[in-house]
Amino acid sequence: MRANFDTALTLVFVFSLAMTSEARSPRRNRNRAKARNSDLPTGAEEDGVCELEVTCPGGNGSPVSYPIKGPRRLARESSGKGKQGRKLPEKEDDRVEEADKSQNQNQNQNQTRVAxxxxxxxxxxxxxxxxxxxxxxVVTNLGGGFSEDTGRFTAPADGTYVFSLTIAAQGRRRAAVELSLNGRMVITVWAESLPYWATSSGTAILNLRTGDKVWLVLLQRAAYLYGYMYSTFSGYCLYQGV
Structure with missing residues (x-):
């Protein structure tokens, strides 16, 4: 009789254990699915229901689950999908810099080269x-502003121009040259070859209007310029516009 009672008690315990394990299996599956979803990349937000499982330490009863409502994120797009073609907003400084470059390029294209x-x-x-x-x-004459016949440069456009001159005197002679703007003296350069050789140079930066003329005048009081390209005259447009 005692053996039959123990056998019945064992069968009841095994049956109860199997039912408890089966009742917990869906809950484990749900928890595993939640864990897998939490590892996915974030996407659009979607409302859902989560469960909070509570187990009392030392208790013999089954765990108790409480539903908790709240948003959870689901991955709706594969890696890189939906992000292609997305353009980051440009910085204001970048747009201003690009506009300045474009404006400068247009201005350079419209300018006449003068040298x-x-x-x-x-x-x-x-x-x-x-x-x-x-x-x-005449070695260089970009823009055609310099005339070999008259020795005068005529400004083809309004702007700021740079002029340089170098003169040489030789054999105890003297040379004096005046840089003239429309007949008005701007600078004078003097060279006196004592005892044998002398050179001198000068530079002027002038604001010119279209049609203004610049040239060199050899002065009577020091009236000899040594050649062989020791005496030169040059100029170029630094930038155009008033």
């Missing part, structure tokens, strides 16, 4: 009065 360089292959002088210097070697 010239001329020199004396042969010596010039002496003269008995102030005389315009005629250069017999």
């Amino acid at each position: 010239f360089f001329a020199g004396l292959g042969k010596s010039f002088g002496p003269v008995d009065k102030n005389t315009d210097v005629l250069f017999d070697k």
Whole structure:
């Protein structure tokens, strides 16, 4: 009789254990699915229901689950999908810089290139009065502003221009040249070859209007320029516009 009672008690215990394990299996599956979903990349928000499972330490009863409502994120797009073609907003400084570059390029394209360089292959002088210097070697004449016939540069556009001149004197002679703007003296450069050789140079930066003329005048009081490209005259447009 005692053996039959123990056998029945064992069968009841095994049956109860199997029912408890089966009741917990769906809950485990749900928890595993939640864990897998939490590892997925974040996407759009979607409302859902989560469960909070509570187990009392030392208790013999089954765990108790409480539903908790709240948003949970589901991955709705594969890696990189939906993000293609998305353009980051440009910074204001970048847009301003690009606009300035475009404006400068347009201005450079509309500007006329102006530069010239001329020199004396042969010596010039002496003269008995102030005389315009005629250069017999024109090396560069971009923009066509310099005239070999008159020795004068005519500004083709409003702007700021740079002019440089170098003169040479030789054999105890003197040379003095005046840089003239529309007949008005701007600077004077003097060279006196004591005892044998002398060179001198000067530079001027002038704001010119279209049609203004700049040239060199050899002065009568020091009226000899040494040639062989030791005496030169050059200029270029630094930038155009008033």
